[in-house]
Amino acid sequence: MFALNQWYVAGFEWEFQERPIARTFLNQPVVLFRTGEGTIAALEDRCCHRSLPLSSGTLEERGLRCGYHGLLYAPSGLCLEIPGQEKIPARACVRPYTVSVRNQIVWIWMPSEPGGQPDCDAPEYAVHDDPRYRYRGDVYHYDAPYQLIHDNLLDLSHLGYVHLRTIGGNAKIHMHAETKVEEQGNVVRVLRYMPSSEPPPTYTAAWRFDGLIDRWQEIEFDLSHLRIWTGANDAGAGSMRDAGRGGFHMRGFHGVTPETDVSTHYFWTVAANRHPDMPDMMDTVYEQSALTFEEDKVVIEAQYRNMLQFQHAPQIDIHVDVGPNRARRIIERLIRETAG
Structure with a gap:
């Protein structure tokens, strides 16, 4: 459903x-x-x-x-x-x-009934029209249920284990990142902050840092898509919580649309700003983002195949599952409302 x-x-x-x-x-x-x-x-x-x-x-x-x-x-x-x-x-x-x-x-x-008309406008994603950014994107197909992709995007602690060649970084710092989860209406926000981190390869390819970085990850879940703002500045150069912070910015759009009960369309774009003293590295950011999402696809599809093999095996939750679990509860409520 x-x-x-x-x-x-x-x-x-x-x-x-x-x-x-x-x-x-x-x-x-x-x-x-x-x-x-x-x-x-x-x-x-x-x-x-x-x-x-x-x-x-x-x-x-x-x-x-x-x-x-x-x-x-x-x-x-x-x-x-x-x-x-x-x-x-x-x-x-x-x-x-x-x-x-x-x-x-x-x-x-x-719609819930054939011919049903929208009761609201389609969502806006102004980043695509923001002159501060250039963006590119692609469409992937997953042989896995859509909520496994939500889980992956809402829990970025896996970066230090899955994405070492691109946006990863120190796995221990990722698992111990200061994290705050907020919920308002049908939106879940996961805020993660990692001060004094080593910059990962994608960041150093696109931006000139002096050494260690203060790194942030801000994720917003909505039923049909997620908006992810990640980036970093030189350590101590300013507050990671400042909406006008400087440094390197990556803005990700992730449209997650169920195809069937067991397969999903994944529509993504990545937008990035340019360092004033470096060449435009958008192609590199896109290529490394594509590699990152291909790594996620391999993990999620393998995860689902194994879930089918071990259908009755219990699973446990750990501290990084708060955001994904809240998103699942919102989806369950919206499904009940549709059925009701």
């Missing part, structure tokens, strides 16, 4: 060019495509005639044409044309989904 009547990430605007894209969200097959007017639309991925996936069709000025018998569908889901037949049956239509594009992120509204 999933929380419905929610916006979920469906992709990035740059993905949608000359071909439709098939994706499944919350067990519902969907085709997404760019219309002749340049907007992005979404329909159920099924022709109402003989059920060929519409994602196998072609884009035209007026809509999406089925690749089997040529039925043409408007972005509204209505059939506009049946080749060789003048009369179009009233039932010749497919289910449309509401789509919104903000800050180059494509959002899809997943």
